[in-house]
Amino acid sequence: KHAFYWDGDGVPGKGGRLIDLGAFGYRDSVAFSINDDDWVVVEGDSTNYKRDHMNFHCFLWHKEHPARRIATKAMSRFRGINRHGQVAGWHWPGDGGYEGIVWRDGKISLKGRILGWRHSAALAINARGDMVGWISKEGPAGAPGDRDSRLALLFGWGPLGTLGGTASHAYDINDGRWVVGAADTASGEPHAFLWRNDRMYDLNDLVMNRNDWLLTKAISVSNSGRIVGEGFRAGERRGFMLEPGKLVPRLRQPDENDSGEDYQHPDKARAGEVLLDEDHRKHRAEDDADLP
Template sequence: MVHGLWSVATAVAAVTIAGTPAVAGAPVTYHRTVTLGTLGGASSAPQGLNDERAVVGWAETGDGRTHPFLWRDGRMTDLGTLDDGDGGWGIAAAVNRWGTVAGQSRGPAGTRAVRWQNGGITDLGTLGGDYSFATAINDSGTIAGASTTPDGSLHAFVWRRGTMTDLGVPGAREAFAEDIDNRGRIVGWRAAGDGTAAAYLWERGTVTFLPALGQGGRARAINERGDVAGAVLAGGSSRAARWRGTHLELLGNLPGGNAAGALAVNDDGVILGVGNVAPGSAEDHAFLWRHGTLVDLSTSGVPNSAVGLDDRLEIIGTVPNAAGDGPLAALFVPAG
């Protein structure tokens, strides 16, 4: 393991605050739902996808275990775990354009960040602790995630060419890495000892905290243009946000709602998120943000379980399984 000394930059921001935008008629119509199946069990759920329509996640096996899957060309494949016994389980979190997958699996030594490539599984190790997990992978095979350290704290890492490196996010009780682009830029967030969260961008050893409104933020995704999507806390509510450099833009709320968060952003700058439709309501709707407008996807059949978006505006999420007692991984395909 390599531990480096990192420089820290603090961003000073301009902020754009959008009001509650009108919902456009239907700029995107989702006409087809593709259910991805399971590995012999009842349930499954996606975690990530690439622009070649490969989807990864977890699925139940016939004996009730949770195994990682890769779905492409209409077929779900069990990626395997570090432990082939009853205690083995795994979750695939992200897939790059070449079909290399990152995630986590439990083996004899505990739960570890792993890479699946060419039919094999690689334990990526830890930062000296007993637990790690991977969340993102870029096209060169660089992986981002988080690991415990010898003192039990959780630190964000980058794994490259066999070496796991602590990102050195300062002031963190816990630090999470959420996404990585093909330039190796990593976004995520850290939780401080007082419970506040701060979104950050890591690039070439430098951690830059992204602007917020004094109440914290979380960065969830980055595209190849450097657009960062996530959420900030404003007035006690989560607000969907986009960062471009040091500029923070609040994306607004769905009509009637007062809370939202962004989950993914594609290379065209279209953002996927989830928001409520009434203050205090447990009912959330998935939305797309494009051309400055929030589009409620509930009328298009896309559920609030949406978690990922590709450059063709295909969305991954879940629908109820056949028994109605669990999720089933699904791909939502737009018309045209």
Template sequence: MNYTYQLRNHTMKLYFMPAVLLSMLIITSHTYSAEYRFVELGTFGGTTSNAYDINDFGQVAGLARTAEGYNHAFAYNSDIMTDLGTFGGTTSMAIGTNNSGKIVGYALTTEGYQQALLYESGTKTNLGTLGSHTSTAAAINNSGQIIGSSNTTDAAASSHAFLYYSGTMNDIGTLGGLTSLGYTISYANDINNNGQIVGYSLATIGQYHAYVYQGGTMSDLGTLGGNTSIAKAINDSGQIVGYSPNAGGNDRAFLYQGGIMSDLGTLGGTTSQAHNINSNGVIVGTSQTASGQTHAFLYDDGIMIDLNTFVDPSENFTLARATAINDNGDIVGYGINASGQTRGFILYNESNLNAVPEPATIILSLIGAVSLFIKRRMK
């Protein structure tokens, strides 16, 4: 169903104008208008589905539960959900996709090991590990570079972030961790088309910090005042989003750019998390509302918007978490349907989210009209 919603804020009235013109001068500092087509994703016979990524062609990657109660990776395209299967085990999960339709995630082997998965053209490939038994692929860029994490062969069985390309899985290291104890950990969550990687790593005892990896160097991004931070996504401009506890201990969505980590606020509650950012700098994630509910959000140009305002209430669906947004403004995530079941969703942007003309333009136009009105009254 298509549903149009407009958000207006910072309403300003110019009270010095004649009454006949006053009604013309209700000016908003920002008005957003968008029309979305809402799609609730199904399952493979079970009760649950989640959508995790969407490429610029509207192809979606995620997981759906089978009638037997197992989660299976899916590819969704043109209203068709395809079960990607496993490596012989019971479960699998699709986490990322690129514009070629390649999908990455993980699948269980017949021995029960979780190992990184690449799915392309109907074929599943096991990407292997960094030496132990477990690995997960989290994202793939348009060049086919894949990132994720894998257990290593060190004594503490630590998990390290990896970059997989041309058939080789390379360990990209950590922020240090407890090297004296052989306990070092890092995870990779995203890679952009320039090869920059983001994720989080154990920096010191009990503290995981967000990082960006580029040119062979892993750099600590710091926090919002708490002990930890997690980077979830990076766009091709190098803008990074994620979440970090503030000094009060509450997770807050952040945008990191130009060496500065900025708190994006909330939908009225105390916590928020940013999960993805597109090339236009539009961010999506999840936030607590003033009433304590968990709602998906869109953040653009300094404004955080509850995505539920873009869905017709007759759908009886609560968008809880937005996990990805493509460069067309299409959004995926998951929420709760009328039956109380967790289901993946897609919001297809059918109008492109745009701001109306700047207030200054409107004001100048109306000032001209007012001047003409006054001149005529003085004659």
């Protein structure tokens, strides 16, 4: 399998085309993210799980520039990129644990781990330098524990919690500091979540007329508030996209003392703008500036 880039709008033959990015000399490749300048984070993989532990190599691809290898001294993997060219990922520093890192123009910034947690990994980074991912305790043979032992993490803030269960993952963060991901409920079932203003919401509680959808994972959130992810409808796994204007203007209390009665969300400006508060509008209106 090869990574691809969708060039233009529309469908194949009508304004858009799919570009095969190749595998950079490796067996397979996957594209994980793209920034406003069309730089794509791609991972080449020649891992043979029967013989080798792993063999991953990450690159930045652009349709108008030569590909650049994201080289680090330690073994590393990368996932997210922001408009400033900062790439978020993790590496193996030699002590047996994973550690979240940021790469930019050949330089690495270490983001550390939380006391009591052996591993950390960064999956996304916004224009302000905020990073999200997960933390994990020790698993078999020193590797991170499986999905059930990980917690969603906002670097510099801490674990984001769950929806009543034991595990969660954060997959993306926008410039308004909205975080999306998946978190277990008390029954152990994963639900898509939105975290904002120090609070985690079950996206299934925020959508008007779900029509038998179960939203299980939110993968990406744009600065305009659109959320994409995956879930199930009628037992079939499908992708979804949520528009801010389609979110319910009257939300249900998501905490454990929920009476089941509707309440008016304090951030509501008018119907269809439940999730777009003044702080978020300010972030969107700010001029772009280089990070320090």
